[in-house]
Amino acid sequence: MSKIFRLRLVLDLIAFSLLLFGFSYWWLGNLSHEIAGTAFFVLLIAHNTFNRRWYGAIGRQAPDPRGLVNVISTSVLLTAMVALLVTSILISTALSGIFSAYGGFTVRQIHTLAAYWALIAAAIHLGLRWPMLMGLARNLCGIKGQSGLRTALLRIAAAAISLQGIRSSSELALDEKLTMQMSLDWWNFEESVVGFFLHCLAIVGLYATLTYYTMKLVDYARTARRTPMPRQ
Numbered sequence: 001m002s003k004i005f006r007l008r009l010v011l012d013l014i015a016f017s018l019l020l021f022g023f024s025y026w027w028l029g030n031l032s033h034e035i036a037g038t039a040f041f042v043l044l045i046a047h048n049t050f051n052r053r054w055y056g057a058i059g060r061q062a063p064d065p066r067g068l069v070n071v072i073s074t075s076v077l078l079t080a081m082v083a084l085l086v087t088s089i090l091i092s093t094a095l096s097g098i099f100s101a102y103g104g105f106t107v108r109q110i111h112t113l114a115a116y117w118a119l120i121a122a123a124i125h126l127g128l129r130w131p132m133l134m135g136l137a138r139n140l141c142g143i144k145g146q147s148g149l150r151t152a153l154l155r156i157a158a159a160a161i162s163l164q165g166i167r168s169s170s171e172l173a174l175d176e177k178l179t180m181q182m183s184l185d186w187w188n189f190e191e192s193v194v195g196f197f198l199h200c201l202a203i204v205g206l207y208a209t210l211t212y213y214t215m216k217l218v219d220y221a222r223t224a225r226r227t228p229m230p231r232q
Helices: 003-022 030-050 052-060 065-091 096-102 105-128 130-141 148-171 174-178 194-226
Strands: none
Touching: 003 030, 003 105, 003 194, 030 052, 030 065, 065 105, 065 194, 105 130, 105 174, 105 194, 130 194, 148 174, 148 194
């Protein structure tokens, strides 16, 4: 693993952590929220700079289901990020004297909507790259060869995280957040801070797992369709 690639992974991890950090507005307070958001967008620019060749190769790649899902999820993620950036500027306390006339309640709702869609799109983005990340983890840990027990334990863990992700979606009223519905169901950070982040991580785990196994099923179906049937 090259030093540049390792740096990219570290920066991506920090950016993802800042995205999660930004959801806890009522725990952070406005100043910390805006600082975290600014740092996040700086890292987002770095991420897209490192991956600029991918954008140029979109039209030249042969169409396949995984590539299509990747393009769609990346487009959703970029759209959500642009919406986050624009609404962040409009509702920023630091810039309120300039844009105060545009930073009303609806803009704040759009900001929340974009943030939660960004979380889902990031989870799908992660699920598409899970085989690569698992390969890196095996190399770092010096794991060689296959293990049925290890595979079974990982699948059990994925199932448990997914079940918790379903529960966490209900706990955080995710359906209301993703449809911009009015909701008074906000997390009480006085009761638990860690619990909120665990719920967010479980939701990410749910959608990453769904993406990973859906793509495995699609790949299996495509392989089976290409395999000629034996003659009777």
